[in-house]
Amino acid sequence: MRYIGSKILMLSNIKNVIDQNTENVQTIADVFSGTGVVSRFFKQNGYSVYSNDSLYMSYVLSKGMLEMDNPISPKLKETINHLNTLTIENAKWFDINTAFIYQNYSPNENSKRMYFQNKNAIKIDLIRQEIERLKPQITESEYFYLLALLINAVPYVSNITGTYGAYLKFWDKRTYNSLVLQETDILHSNVDCKCYNMNATDFAQQVVSDLAYLDPPYNGRQYMPNYHILETIARYDYPQIKGITGMRIDPEKMSDFCKKSKAEQAFRELLTNLNCRYILLSYNNESLLSTDVMSQIIQEAGIRQTFRLFEYDYRRYKNKIPNNAAGLKEQLYFIEKKL
Structure with missing residues (x-):
């Protein structure tokens, strides 16, 4: 399914960041799961996955393909x-x-x-x-x-x-x-996976994982x-x-994540409430929050010296054809969270 902000072309980059910057990750919380493509990728790679989305259709897609083994x-x-x-x-x-x-x-x-x-x-x-x-x-x-x-x-x-x-x-x-x-x-696996249909912040408070992956809304598009x-x-x-x-x-x-005036506080609250050892967040350099602001928010929630920002040339979503856009960078923000 074509989905705004789908990460299907970012899967190998996501895996590389996890492989090269973490230790002993067994459980991953996918906080904004969308179509579930990233959650299924995590399951395929042997992780136990807690997949969440506030949209019921997204919950159905993940639950139907992730929990069934x-x-x-x-x-x-x-x-x-x-x-x-x-x-x-x-x-x-x-x-x-x-x-x-x-x-x-x-x-x-x-x-x-x-x-x-x-x-x-x-x-x-x-x-x-x-x-x-x-x-x-x-x-x-x-x-x-x-x-x-x-x-x-x-x-x-x-x-x-x-x-x-x-x-x-x-x-x-x-x-x-x-x-x-x-x-x-x-996907057959020996790991347990569970799906949720919750507000992202409520989910963050309830679920404990080794790593939290976040793919939040980038702009005002609901x-x-x-x-x-x-x-x-x-x-x-x-x-x-x-x-x-x-x-x-x-x-x-x-959603506050889609409001310029409230996104900053929404991210601070969400990241603070995450129960995990590592945070990995997808965003881009044309999102509601600037790279400098998002970098600051992430570092406030984690150990500053572990902060990493990875950038990749990516394609802008358009209704007809996703095309290469000069200057558009897909970003992965990584940090080890404060305990």
Whole structure:
């Protein structure tokens, strides 16, 4: 899944910094997990991972792919096939009036929004409702695995350029594809992993780890408005929505990490509350806080002589194509924390 600020191209750099600057790290807390790509990378490399994100869709993606450790059973394969073959005709229990995605995010008598072709909107509702119906018959890990497969499948039929902050006014060719759940291999490991759906500061106070990895928001761009439909599919809570794009009306306020006036204090509070031996933080040199300010905040939370700043040429996120931007540096801030 394309995700704002994804660290998939930074994984080797992250590993190198950990390998070269730490000792005996066995547990890692991923404080802002996003799609879970870094958490899964940590698990793949033998670490026990505590993965957290305040977005429920991110929690689902991590829990579905991180906590599950057993091979995909023949029965679960049959369930995936069953979900893929659902239709209005063979799902006698299905009521189109309860199909929230179809009713609100595809063109019909109730909506003009063009996020999905009708067939795919209905398929999303069919699969999401059937997963809920199957919940008493499957394990918790299988439930979240199936939800994760659905969330990962949706972008491939979405009429967007990258995020769900807006839809295209014409049908992109991908929208004519049929939504299909694709079985994803499970990472088998002897380590324990646990996922959380919490505010970052609350998570920091609760979880103890050897190293905390942080990939916070870099700017004023909120994640919820850009992924609101995936959040609704994950929750399937029939929320109140508003506006041209059908945004969720949620009580959550804008994150302090996205506010120029409050980001500095938010980082100080978070870093102070982390229960870990090492801190590794991703940021860039065009973020809300300057390199000098972030360096100072990090050093206040740790042992100053252990502070390191690593910089890498990176690519700016754009809706269509991530391109090389002169002067843009992806940064990794490292420090050993004060005990």
